[in-house]
Amino acid sequence: MRQLSVLAVVTLLVVAGAAPAAAATVPVAPDQTATGDTTGISVGSTGVAANNTTVTLLTYNDIQTAVVQNGTTPRMVSLIEQRRAAIDNPTVLVGGGDQVSPHSLSPISQWRTPVDVLNVLDPDAEVIGNHDLDFGFGTVSEFANASEFPWLMANIVQEDTGEPIPGTEPYTVVERGGVRVGVVGIADGAIRGKTAVDFDEQGYELRDHVEASSEYATTLRDEENVDVVVVAAHVGIPEAKEIANGTDEVDAIVVGDDEVEYPPREVGGSVIVEAEARAAHVGEINFTVSDGEVVGWNGRLLDVTGNVSYDEETAAVIEAARSDQLSTVLGETDVALDARFSSNYHDETNYGNLITDAFRWKTGSEVAITNAGGIRSNSVYGPGNLTAGDVYSVLPFGNTLVEVELTGAEIKQLLASQVVTLESETGQQYGAEAQLQVSGVTYEWVGHENASPQIRDARINGEPLDEDETYTVTVNSYMAGWEGSVLENATVVEETQTLYGTATAEYVQAQGTVAPEGNDRIRRVDRELGTAEATLDGEGEVTVSYDLPDAVESVNASTVRATTAANATVEPTDVSVADGTMELTFADGDLRSLSEYGGNVEVYASYEDAEYNRSYFDASVLNVEINTTAADGGSDDGDGSDGSENDDGSDSDDGGSDGSDDGDTSDGSDSDDSGGSDDGTTTDESSTSQPGFGPAVAVVALALTLAGLAVGRRE
Numbered sequence: 157m158r159q160l161s162v163l164a165v166v167t168l169l170v171v172a173g174a175a176p177a178a179a180a181t182v183p184v185a186p187d188q189t190a191t192g193d194t195t196g197i198s199v200g201s202t203g204v205a206a207n208n209t210t211v212t213l214l215t216y217n218d219i220q221t222a223v224v225q226n227g228t229t230p231r232m233v234s235l236i237e238q239r240r241a242a243i244d245n246p247t248v249l250v251g252g253g254d255q256v257s258p259h260s261l262s263p264i265s266q267w268r269t270p271v272d273v274l275n276v277l278d279p280d281a282e283v284i285g286n287h288d289l290d291f292g293f294g295t296v297s298e299f300a301n302a303s304e305f306p307w308l309m310a311n312i313v314q315e316d317t318g319e320p321i322p323g324t325e326p327y328t329v330v331e332r333g334g335v336r337v338g339v340v341g342i343a344d345g346a347i348r349g350k351t352a353v354d355f356d357e358q359g360y361e362l363r364d365h366v367e368a369s370s371e372y373a374t375t376l377r378d379e380e381n382v383d384v385v386v387v388a389a390h391v392g393i394p395e396a397k398e399i400a401n402g403t404d405e406v407d408a409i410v411v412g413d414d415e416v417e418y419p420p421r422e423v424g425g426s427v428i429v430e431a432e433a434r435a436a437h438v439g440e441i442n443f444t445v446s447d448g449e450v451v452g453w454n455g456r457l458l459d460v461t462g463n464v465s466y467d468e469e470t471a472a473v474i475e476a477a478r479s480d481q482l483s484t485v486l487g488e489t490d491v492a493l494d495a496r497f498s499s500n501y502h503d504e505t506n507y508g509n510l511i512t513d514a515f516r517w518k519t520g521s522e523v524a525i526t527n528a529g530g531i532r533s534n535s536v537y538g539p540g541n542l543t544a545g546d547v548y549s550v551l552p553f554g555n556t557l558v559e560v561e562l563t564g565a566e567i568k569q570l571l572a573s574q575v576v577t578l579e580s581e582t583g584q585q586y587g588a589e590a591q592l593q594v595s596g597v598t599y600e601w602v603g604h605e606n607a608s609p610q611i612r613d614a615r616i617n618g619e620p621l622d623e624d625e626t627y628t629v630t631v632n633s634y635m636a637g638w639e640g641s642v643l644e645n646a647t648v649v650e651e652t653q654t655l656y657g658t659a660t661a662e663y664v665q666a667q668g669t670v671a672p673e674g675n676d677r678i679r680r681v682d683r684e685l686g687t688a689e690a691t692l693d694g695e696g697e698v699t700v701s702y703d704l705p706d707a708v709e710s711v712n713a714s715t716v717r718a719t720t721a722a723n724a725t726v727e728p729t730d731v732s733v734a735d736g737t738m739e740l741t742f743a744d745g746d747l748r749s750l751s752e753y754g755g756n757v758e759v760y761a762s763y764e765d766a767e768y769n770r771s772y773f774d775a776s777v778l779n780v781e782i783n784t785t786a787a788d789g790g791s792d793d794g795d796g797s798d799g800s801e802n803d804d805g806s807d808s809d810d811g812g813s814d815g816s817d818d819g820d821t822s823d824g825s826d827s828d829d830s831g832g833s834d835d836g837t838t839t840d841e842s843s844t845s846q847p848g849f850g851p852a853v854a855v856v857a858l859a860l861t862l863a864g865l866a867v868g869r870r871e
Contacts, residue, residue, distance in 0.1 A: 208446040210245040211335045211384060215439035216431050217252025217412035220287065223270040224259045226474050228435035232460045233277050233467040235438050239458070245442075246332030249278070250339055252412025252430065253285025253390035256299055258653060261481055266291050267299035269477040275304045276470045280330045283341040283388035284309040284321065285412055286350035290653075293358050297323030308341025308388055311368035315361045327372050329380050335445055337384045338376030342369050342399070344391040346413070365391055366402035373405035383445045386410060393418055393430060400426035407450045408441055420455030427453055435460055482545035487664040489538035490671035495550045496536065500528040501589045502772055503680075507531065507550065508593025509672040511656070514663030516595050518654060519559045521628040522616060523567065523596035527574070527635055530555060530656065531593065542664055551657035555632035560646040565623035568611045569642050571599060578768060579605045587772025590678050597621070600679045600779065612681070613758065632656045676719055679758075682765060682776035683708065685738075687756070692748040693787035697729060699741045702780050704733070707767040711738060712775065715762040718742060718782065720750045731761075740780075751784040 214236055222229045240247050255274060256267035274282070284296065284307055300307045300323030310326035313319060320326055327340045344365040348355055355362060369387050376382045384407050389396055392414035399409055401424040408427045411418065415433035420441050422428075431437035437457045444452035493507040494500070500508055508531065515524035533549040562570065576582045576589035583589070588603025599614040599621075614621040628649055636643055636651075664670055688700035704711075713731035726749070730741040740759065750757050758781055765776040 208444050208451065209333065209335055211332065211337060211443050211445055212239075212243050212245055212247045213337075213384075213386060213408055213410075213439075213441040213443065214239055214247055214249045215252065215410045215429055215441075216249075216435065216437075217390075217410065218254040218285070218415050218433035219270070219273075219435050220254055220257070220433060221259045222434035223255060223273050224261045224265070224474055224477060226466075226471050226478075228460050229273060229474065230466040230468075230470040231462075231464040232435035232438060233273075233470045235458060235460055235464045236277065237467065238464075239438065239440060246335055248280050248330050248332060248337050248339075248386075250386055250388050250410045251279050251282040252388060252410045253283040253343075254287040254412055254433075255282060255285070257287040257290040261477055262290070262658075265477055265481065267295065268302070269474070271299050271302050272473045272477070273470055275302075276467070276473060279305050280337075281305060281328050281339040281341070281388060282307050283390050283410075283412070284312070284324060284343065285390040286343070286347045289347075289351040289353050292353055293321055293360065296321050300324060308339060309343065310340050310372050311342055311363040311365060312347075312355075312360055313363065315359050321360070327376060329376070329382060335384065336380070336382040337386060338373075338380055338382035339386045339388055340369060340372040340376070342387050342389040342391060344389075344395045346392070346395075347390065365389070365395060366398050369399045369406060370403035373403055377405055381448075383448050384408070384443055384450055387426075388412075393428065396428045396430075397423050400424035400428060407443065410439070417457065419457045420453075422453075427455060429455065429457070431457060482543065482548070484544040485541045486544055486547065486661055487542050487667060488540065488669045489542050489664075490669060491539055491673060493537040493542070493546075493672075495531055495533045497528070497534050498586075498772070500531045500593060501591055502587060503590070504593065504674050504676070504678040506672045506674060507537070509595065509674065509677065510663070510670055511551070511660050512593050512595035513672065514660040515557060515630040515656070517663050517666075518659040519557055519628075519630045519650065519652065521559050521596070521630040521649075523562075523594070523627055524630040525570065525592055525594050525597070525635070526632055526656070528589075528591045528593065530632055530634060542670070544661060547661045547664065548657045551655075551660055553634065553656075555634045555656045557630055557652040557654050557656060557659055558633050558636040559628055559630050559649040559652070560636065560643065561626050561649055562629050562642060562646055563623065564614075564616070564621040564625050564627065566642040566646070567597065567616075567621065567627060567629065568599075568609070568614055568623070571597075571601065571614070572610045573641055575601055575603060575610050577605050577607075578603050578770075584771065587770055588680075589772075590680075592678070594677050598677045598679070600681045602681065613679075676725075676760075679760065679779075680773070680777045681760070681779040682763075682768070683778040685778060685780045687781040687783050689785065690747060690782050691785050691787055692744050692751065694745045694748045696744050697741050698744045698747060699739055700780075700782055701737055701739045704736050704738055706736075707765055708778065709764040709766050711778070712762040715775075716740060716759065717761075718747065718750060718757050718759045720757060724750055726750060747782065747784055748786075757782040757784055 216232060219229060236249060256270040259270060261269050282305060296307065306328045307324045308327060309321055309324040312321055324341065327338055330337045330339065342365050343362065345362060348362060373385045376385050385405055386408045387399060387406050388410045389399060390412040393411055393416060396409045396411045399406060404425055406426045411428060411430035416430055417432040417437065418428065418430035420427050420429040420439065427441055429439040429441060431439045437459055439457055441453055441455035443450045491506050493510060494505045495507050499505045511531065512524040512526055515526065530553060531550055532552055537546045571592065574591040576591060578588040583603065590601050596617050597614060600612040602610040616627060631643065638644060685702040688702060690698050690700055692698060711731065711733045716731050717725050717727050719725040726742065726746040728740045728742050732739040747757060758779060761778050762775040763778050768776065
C-alpha cells in the first residue's frame with residue numbers, strides 16, 4: 157500500500173507539473189515504471205538517511221534537426237529553465253550527444269547555430285555523438301572553443317598519444333550545493349560506422365565502452381571525491397545496460413543515439429534514461445545523496461508539448477540564422493522552375509527534372525524517382541537567381557537520399573502504382589495523374605482503369621527497359637518506406653545522410669546555371685492508333701497515315717511531333733485530317749535522323765476527345781508509331797518496345813506534351829500519395845547533410861515556417 161500511494165502521489169505531481177519529492181522514495185523492483193498522462197515515471201531507492209541532500213539531473217539528447225527549427229527546441233529550453241527554477245535543490249544538466257548535426261543549416265552554419273542555441277541552454281556537460289563528428293575530428297576543437305560548456309569523450313583517443321579528441325575532456329566535475337557530480341563521456345563501437353570520418357586514417361582508436369566507463373567512474377570516486385557519477389553515453393539502451401551491469405560505481409547513464417523514449421529505470425544499480433530525440437522530452441532524475449553516496453532516487457520524462465512556452469532568446473537565435481541563410485544565392489536558372497502542385501502531380505516539370513537530376517548526380521544511380529508530394533511551395537521560380545530559400549521552400553522536409561536496387565519489372569510496378577486514373581475518385585476531382593518526377597527513365601503512362609499495361613515504352617537512359625535487369629534507383633527516404641510497394645523490401649545500396657534539398661542545392665551550386673527544359677520523360681497517351689511503316693533514304697519526304705476513331709473530334713496540327721527514346725524531336729512538314737484519316741508528312745532525313753537514336757519513332761499529338769471529360773488537361777493526347785526501315789533493306793531502329801501491346805483506345809496521360817498544362821489549376825489536394833502513409837507531421841529524424849559542404853550552400857527545413865507546408869502534406 158505504501159508503494160502504490162507513493163506512485164499515485166508522484167503521478168499526480170507529474171500531471172500537475174510539480175517536482176516529485178526526492179525524499180519520498182521507497183524501494184521498487186528494477187525496471188518498474190508507472191505512467192501518467194504525459195510522462196513515464198520510475199521511482200526507486202536503496203533506503204533514505206535522516207540527513208541527506210537532493211540533487212536533480214536534467215537530461216536531453218539527439219536534438220539534431222530540431223536545433224534550427226522554431227518548434228520543439230525553444231520549448232525544450234523553456235521547460236528546462238522552468239524545472240531549474242521550480243526545483244529547490246542543486247540541478248545539473250547533461251546532454252546525450254548528436255546536437256551540432258544533422259540539421260538543415262549544416263552546409264553553411266555547420267556547428268555554429270546549434271552551439272549558439274546550446275549556449276543559451278547552458279548545459280553542464282555534453283558528450284560527443286556520431287553526428288557531432290560529421291564535420292570531422294578537426295572541427296571538434298572549433299565548436300568546443302565556441303561552447304560555454306565542456307564536451308566530453310573518454311574512450312575515443314589518439315592512437316599514438318592516448319590523448320582525447322582535441323577540444324574534449326574525458327570527464328568533468330560539477331559542484332552544486334555541496335554535492336560533487338562527475339560526468340564521463342562515452343561512445344560505443346557503433347560510432348565508427350555512423351560517422352563520416354575514418355578513425356584509422358585520422359589516427360584514432362575506440363576503447364571498450366564498459367571498461368572505460370568503469371575506469372573513469374573509479375577515478376571520479378577515488379581521485380575526485382564525487383558523490384554522484386553520471387555517464388553521458390552516446391551508445392543506445394542495450395549498451396547502456398552493459399555499462400550498468402559492468403560496474404558498481406555509476407549512478408546514472410544519460411543515453412543518446414538510438415533515439416527511444418526510455419523513462420528512468422534502474423538497471424544493475426544505475427539509473428538509465430533516454431529522452432527520445434529532437435527536443436521531444438526532458439529527463440529528470442532526483443538523487444538522494446547521503447554521506448557521499450546515492451541512497452535513493454525518483455525520476456520521470458517530461459514531454460515538450462505545445463503547452464510549453466517558447467524561450468524567446470532561443471527562438472531569436474534560430475530565426476536570425478534562418479533569415480540570413482535563406483537569401484544565399486546558389487546559382488541561376490535560365491528557365492522558370494515550376495513547383496506548383498497541379499503541375500508536378502500531373503506532369504513532368506522543369507523543377508522536377510532538376511530535383512531528380514540532382515539525385516542521380518549526388519548518388520551516381522541509373523534512375524531517380526521522387527514523389528510529387530515532396531515538392532512544395534506551389535510557386536514558380538525564375539528565370540534568374542536561385543536562392544537557398546527557393547530550393548528549401550520547395551523541398552522542406554527531412555527526407556534524405558536512399559539508393560536501392562530494383563529490377564526493370566519493379567520499376568514499372570513503382571511507376572504504375574502512382575498512376576491516378578480518370579475514373580477514380582481523385583481522378584474525377586483532379587484529373588488523371590502520374591504523381592512522380594523522374595530522371596534516367598522515360599515512359600508512357602495510361603490514366604484509365606481499362607488500360608493494360610499502364611506503363612509503356614519504358615526506357616532506362618535511352619535503352620529499352622529490361623524487366624529482368626537490376627538497376628540502381630535513388631528515391632527519398634519517405635518513399636523508401638512506402639508500405640505495400642516494391643520499395644518496402646528493396647535491397648538498399650546506400651542510406652545517405654544527404655537531405656533531398658541539400659542534394660538539389662549542391663547541384664545548382666555545382667552547375668552554376670541550370671536550364672532543365674522538359675524533355676518528355678513522362679509521356680501522357682490517351683489513344684494509341686497503331687504503327688505505320690516508312691522506308692527512309694534520307695531524301696525527300698515520307699507520308700504515313702492512320703485511321704482515327706469516331707471519338708477523335710479534331711487534331712491540333714501544331715502539337716504534332718515525332719520523338720525517340722533519346723528525346724530528340726522533329727515536327728512534320730504537313731498534317732492532314734480528313735474523312736477519318738490522319739496523314740503526317742515528314743522530311744525523310746528528319747525521320748532518318750531520329751531513327752539513328754534507336755527504337756521506333758513515336759509521334760504524339762493533342763486532340764479533342766468526345767468520350768472523356770477532362771478536369772485538368774485541356775486536351776487529350778494520341779500516340780502513333782512509325783517503324784522505320786532503311787532504303788537498303790536494313791532496319792533503322794532497335795526493338796522499339798518494352799514488350800507492351802498497343803492500347804485499343806484507352807486513355808492515359810503523358811507528361812504535358814500537348815502543351816495544354818497551363819499550371820493555373822491546382823489540384824488542391826494535400827492528401828498522402830497512394831504509395832505510402834503519412835500522419836501529416838514533419839520530422840527530421842534521419843535527415844542530415846554531408847560534411848565539407850561549401851559555405852555558399854544553405855539548407856533550411858522550412859516545414860514549420862512556410863505557410864503550413866508540413867500540415868497534411870501530400871508526400
